[in-house]
Amino acid sequence: MKRLKAIFLAAKEDFEGGYLSSMRALVQAEVFDSELEQANELLNSGYFTAAAVVAGVLLETALRELCEKEGISVGKLDKMNADLAKAGVYNKLIQKRITALADIRNSAAHGKVNEFVEQDVTDMIRYVSLFLASHLIS
Numbered sequence: 001m002k003r004l005k006a007i008f009l010a011a012k013e014d015f016e017g018g019y020l021s022s023m024r025a026l027v028q029a030e031v032f033d034s035e036l037e038q039a040n041e042l043l044n045s046g047y048f049t050a051a052a053v054v055a056g057v058l059l060e061t062a063l064r065e066l067c068e069k070e071g072i073s074v075g076k077l078d079k080m081n082a083d084l085a086k087a088g089v090y091n092k093l094i095q096k097r098i099t100a101l102a103d104i105r106n107s108a109a110h111g112k113v114n115e116f117v118e119q120d121v122t123d124m125i126r127y128v129s130l131f132l133a134s135h136l137i138s
Contacts, residue, residue: 035054035058036058036125036128036129036132039051039055039058039125039128040125042054043118043122043125048118048121048122049108049111049113049121050108051121052104052105052107052108052116052120052121055101055105055124055125055128056102056104056105056106056108056109056124057105058128059077059101059102059105059128060077060080060105062128062131062132062135062136063077063080063081063098064080065136066080066084066089066135066136067080067083070084070087070089072084072087077098077102078099078102081098081099082095089135090135097127101124101128103115104116104120104121104124105124108121
């Protein structure tokens with residue numbers, strides 16, 4: 001136990017100093033970047049429906065992370081989106097954009113490919129990337 005005391009004290013110091021949450025943010029940023037790359041690769045390969053689903057899952061995951069960060073209960077995408085806007089994490093315009101992107105994701109996931117076009121997915125991926133950069137990865 002005496003030999004492990006220094007390790008425990010160092011871990012406690014890292015935790016109290018917030019270094020572990022910084023490490024979590026770095027890992028999270030890497031995962032988000034990888035998922036964005038996957039969505040872009042699918043889009044560039046002509047699989048824009050699959051790209052929309054991946055980007056939509058990434059957006060929902062980001063909303064979940066934001067809710068946890070802000071102490072807001074996690075739930076369905078629409079509720080998290082409304083709660084985050086209500087809490088002032090972002091404005092109504094962003095809330096409406098997220099709702100539109102969620103609609104694209106839902107249409108893609110349910111095979112309703114006539115409800116969106118490839119350019120919608122391109123814009124979706126671009127916006128999700130910007131949203132992540134301004135709300136989570138900063």
